[in-house]
Amino acid sequence: MPDTPLSLDEIRTRISQLDHELLTLLAERRRLSVDVAKNKIAIQKPIRDQAREQALLEKLVSDGSAHQLDAHYVLSIFHTIIEDSVLIQQRYLQALANPDNQRPVARVSFLGSQGSYSYLAARQYFSRKQTELVEMACDSFKQVVETVETGHADYGLLPVENTSSGSINEVYDQLQHTRLSIVGELTLPIAHCLLTVGHQDPSHIDTLYAHPQPHQQCSEYVDTLGKIKKVYCSSTADAMQQVADLNQPNVAAIGHAASGELYGLTAIKTDIANQQQNYTRFIVVARKPVKVSKLTPAKTTFIMSTSQQAGSLVECLMVLRERGINMTKLESRPVLGNPWEEMFYVDVEANMASDVMQSALDELTTLTRYLKVLGCYPSETISPTEVSLPDSND
Incomplete structure (x- = not known):
């Protein structure tokens, strides 16, 4: 006698049971991520091990095919899980390196009031850190900076670039004169x-x-x-x-x-939006810099002014290339009061505490007229590990 098919309500009940089991397993995996971080500290192993990630993803794709699961489906799920694991480990190391910054409540200034994109970014960034917000709405980027400089806010959130409209020059101009340090970043998808x-x-x-x-x-x-x-x-x-x-x-x-x-x-x-993939990158600024563990993926942002001689900028950029330091952003802005003189903003994927970055900064200091580090901070942009998928024709 054939099995009686399940009713729609019975199917939905079973799906709900599976969803609950998945959530339980994801929570357990998150707890294990902290244990991984503790072990990496003991053996001084970097948080990201992309060779390990690649091997893991390839095995998951292979195991998934045995269950008739599409490779892209498996990768999309586990890229998200791995990103979450990296960020959890990163936050654990940052908490150890900066115990004075671990506050249950933070005063955060941002452009606009409830509902602005800066408001959404602030909530997302600090929710990751399980920090309650005291929201401080501002009418301008200058006011965001001044609110932190005067101590009325602990942090300020500033958008610096968008994938569609490019750099936000007004913010770069504020960074040229502020005493604040960049202590974090966030990339927010923008759905207009x-x-x-x-x-x-x-x-x-x-x-x-x-x-x-x-x-x-x-x-x-x-x-x-x-x-x-x-x-x-x-x-x-x-x-x-x-x-x-x-x-x-x-x-x-x-x-x-x-x-x-x-x-x-x-x-x-x-x-x-003009582009479907529309993202805005925000930076978080504070009065004091943060310490970034050498095990944590990090970025360093600095500004420099070169001489007016031909090839001066190229000579500075070669300092980074010769040391294998990847530059992710180069932005020029005019220096107010000095016609035809420009200040260059540079983002690199490197920890300022590393020997190679210190060496680069030392040499750049001798080559530039002015150089100032705006901040070294954990990279919140976790690039997915590339995996070669099996040929669908095989």
């Missing part, structure tokens, strides 16, 4: 939406409120709306607040769908 009061037809919109950066990042979609009035706001939160206050069917704001709900707004068009 068209937000209105109620379900409006986009063709009826004649006024659009947004911060200049989202305006720029969504310029192609904005052009499809025709000749509309563009109102630039101090933050995304300010744009959403103004649209909510106006309560009119012909006005809209650019913002995140979840943030729009805070202001009673509805997303009538999603994914309106």
Whole structure:
């Protein structure tokens, strides 16, 4: 007699049971990640072992195929799990290196109020550290910096670049003069939406409120709306607040769908950015630098001014290349008050405490007119380990 098929409710019950089992196993794996970190400290082994990660992923892909699981599906799951494990180990080492920074509550300044992208980034960054926030909304990047400099905030969050609109020059200009140190970073996926009061037809919109950066990042979609009035706001939160206050069917704001709900707004068009892969990189600044364990993947950011002689910048960059130091960012900004003189901002994948980075900084000091380290901090961008997938034709 054939088995009686399960009802939909029975299937859903079984799926819920499996989901609960998966969560239990993931929690256990997280606890083991801390044990891994403790062992790596004892033997002074770096947090990331990409050869080990590659071997593990290849075996998981092979084991998954025996269960008819697609290789890309397996990799997408375990890339996320490995990233989480690396960040957990990293936080454990950072807590040991910086015991005075382990606070249950942190005062954090950022651009805009509730619902701004800086607000979302602040919540995500500090939730990873299990730190409660005292949110301090600011009207400008200058105010974010000053709030930390004066001691009214413990940390400030600043966006520095976007994959669609590029570098945020105003922030780089603030970094040129501040005494603060960069102590962390975060890359946040940006999901721009068209937000209105109620379900409006986009063709009826004649006024659009947004911060200049989202305006720029969504310029192609904005052009499809025709000749509309563009109102630039101090933050995304300010744009959403103004649209909510106006309560009119012909006005809209650019913002995140979840943030729009805070202001009673509805997303009538999603994914309106020029690029589908739209990310903003934020930095976290504080009055004191952090110590970064040599076992932790780290970045160092510094600024330098070279002489006006031909090849001066190239000579400085060769210092990094000769030592195998990977540069991830090079940005130039004019030096205020000194016409035609530029300050260069450099991000490298290196720990300032390492011998190779110290050697590079020593040589750069002799080659430049001015050099200042803005910070050395744990890298929160965990690049997935590449794995060669089996040929589907085999």
